[in-house]
Amino acid sequence: MAGQESYAGLGQYPSKYRKLALKSWLRMAAVFLVVLGLGYVGFSSFRPTSKAALAIDPRLESKFCDIPHPGRPLIQYVLMIDAGSTGSRIHVYKFNYCKDHAMLEDEIFLQIKPGLSSFGDDAAGAARSLDGLMEAALKGVPESLHACTPIAVKATAGLRMLGDEKSDRILAAITDRLTKNYRFKLIPKGAVEIMDGKDEGIYAWITVNYLLGTLGSSEHKTAATFDLGGGSTQIVFEPKFEVRDPTKGGPRMEPGEHRYVMAYGGQNYTLYQHSYLGFGLNEARKKIKTLIAQEASDSGKLSVEHPCFPAGFRELVPLNGGKSQVTVMGITKDSATPSSPEACYKEARRILNKDVTCTVQPCSFNGVYQPPLDKTFAENPFYIFSYFYDRTYPLGVRDEFKLADVKALMEKVCKHDTALFASKEQQEEVGAENQYCMDLSFQYALLRDGVGMADDRVVRSTRKIKDAETGWCLGASLAVLDQNRYCKPGY
Numbered sequence: 433m434a435g436q437e438s439y440a441g442l443g444q445y446p447s448k449y450r451k452l453a454l455k456s457w458l459r460m461a462a463v464f465l466v467v468l469g470l471g472y473v474g475f476s477s478f479r480p481t482s483k484a485a486l487a488i489d490p491r492l493e494s495k496f497c498d499i500p501h502p503g504r505p506l507i508q509y510v511l512m513i514d515a516g517s518t519g520s521r522i523h524v525y526k527f528n529y530c531k532d533h534a535m536l537e538d539e540i541f542l543q544i545k546p547g548l549s550s551f552g553d554d555a556a557g558a559a560r561s562l563d564g565l566m567e568a569a570l571k572g573v574p575e576s577l578h579a580c581t582p583i584a585v586k587a588t589a590g591l592r593m594l595g596d597e598k599s600d601r602i603l604a605a606i607t608d609r610l611t612k613n614y615r616f617k618l619i620p621k622g623a624v625e626i627m628d629g630k631d632e633g634i635y636a637w638i639t640v641n642y643l644l645g646t647l648g649s650s651e652h653k654t655a656a657t658f659d660l661g662g663g664s665t666q667i668v669f670e671p672k673f674e675v676r677d678p679t680k681g682g683p684r685m686e687p688g689e690h691r692y693v694m695a696y697g698g699q700n701y702t703l704y705q706h707s708y709l710g711f712g713l714n715e716a717r718k719k720i721k722t723l724i725a726q727e728a729s730d731s732g733k734l735s736v737e738h739p740c741f742p743a744g745f746r747e748l749v750p751l752n753g754g755k756s757q758v759t760v761m762g763i764t765k766d767s768a769t770p771s772s773p774e775a776c777y778k779e780a781r782r783i784l785n786k787d788v789t790c791t792v793q794p795c796s797f798n799g800v801y802q803p804p805l806d807k808t809f810a811e812n813p814f815y816i817f818s819y820f821y822d823r824t825y826p827l828g829v830r831d832e833f834k835l836a837d838v839k840a841l842m843e844k845v846c847k848h849d850t851a852l853f854a855s856k857e858q859q860e861e862v863g864a865e866n867q868y869c870m871d872l873s874f875q876y877a878l879l880r881d882g883v884g885m886a887d888d889r890v891v892r893s894t895r896k897i898k899d900a901e902t903g904w905c906l907g908a909s910l911a912v913l914d915q916n917r918y919c920k921p922g923y
């Protein structure tokens with residue numbers, strides 16, 4: 433399996449510091465050798481070619497091979513700028529073609545603040561703000577490769593909040609500046625754009641499966657990715673439908689927006705993806721509080737106890753667009769509705785709208801079609817990210833675990849007794865966040881009742897795979913390389 437090697441290779445990296453030290457040492461050695469070499473060629477009255485210098489620039493060499501796959505360049509760089517709402521980040525990816533497919537060899541990244549959207553009307557200022565990031569690109573990519581290095585700027589949904597007119601002017605100003613001031617190649621399609629939520633999920637899926645080494649093989653043992661953000665949550669997987677008799681059709685994925693057909697590494701992938709807007713953790717918290725607050729308000733109350741919160745918790749929850757409000761409080765000891773993990777979980781489950789009409793069967797929740805996990809995705813790995821990770825890792829539910837372990841953790845946290853946790857760090861972690869019980873209840877409800885995962889299903893949670901960051905940027909860069917050729921063999 434070709435992909436596996438790329439991930440074995442990544443695991444061999446020394447730590448960042450050692451790498452830096454090694455790099456500067458190599459650079460010094462390179463300068464020394466260049467001086468020596470130039471002296472020599474000067475002596476032998478041979479015309480000094482840039483080739484002598486090129487051959488020893490480590491940025492032009494691979495750690496894994498000297499000779500590239502036939503028809504491929506040895507080294508290919510890709511620049512990907514992630515323009516998020518709070519800041520922009522550049523990733524300078526170095527790939528090699530020791531094999532027929534791109535293998536990630538090195539990554540540099542740099543972040544600047546604030547994000548593009550903070551520039552508002554000042555489109556030129558927004559474009560200029562990326563210059564700092566481009567410094568990393570100019571330093572990281574050897575000059576001889578600039579013209580064959582693709583670049584893309586993908587903004588996430590935050591920029592759209594400025595409105596179409598302002599955000600379009602910012603995107604145009606960036607395109608203009610990148611074209612005029614740099615020799616890097618803007619990718620042919622969607623070089624500077626606001627990315628579709630759908631693409632973000634798909635690219636993240638590519639990243640994970642690339643790092644796992646599951647792409648490009650006819651076995652299609654691809655992992656599912658489920659990312660819990662603040663505003664929305666996204667699920668992507670490759671369902672398997674048993675087609676017993678192809679002429680009769682048999683069960684298959686229903687057509688619709690959720691179906692995403694993609695070619696990668698010589699294989700075709702038919703993916704299921706859905707982005708649930710309004711079901712990210714922050715939005716879910718609001719919904720879980722508002723449901724109870726609204727019911728209290730409807731029956732003329734000004735305050736209400738909520739089973740998800742510890743005693744002493746108080747929060748004003750605005751209703752009807754701020755026209756009224758209700759105080760949501762934690763459950764007190766002598767309360768009529770005693771606090772219990774089940775009571776909070778029930779509240780969390782309510783926001784999933786399981787009883788909403790399901791037009792295309794079967795549905796996960798909120799009326800959304802989804803192929804059933806137990807029948808179409810029973811065996812392959814299932815990765816959960818972001819807030820899923822943030823709420824389980826600190827409390828010791830790590831790496832690989834069963835959904836039942838999330839349930840057990842939820843039940844423990846929802847007793848609102850920090851003494852139940854053994855270590856001081858864990859006690860502080862739980863004590864510092866009084867929405868912990870609500871968060872875990874929502875996460876368990878989302879996995880169990882939402883997408884329909886069984887309690888004994890094994891899931892994996894991580895930030896990094898083989899020392900590389902997960903997230904959409906690497907996947908987007910790989911997709912760019914899979915569909916286009918930039919550097920010629922021998923440069």
Ligand SMILES: *[C@@H]1O[C@H](CO)[C@@H](O)[C@H](O)[C@H]1NC(C)=O
Nearest residue numbers: 650694695697698699700701
């Ligand atoms: C992928 O789809 C294309 C276009 O439909 C087809 O020509 C090709 O044979 C397919 N490849 C594989 C490996 O099934």
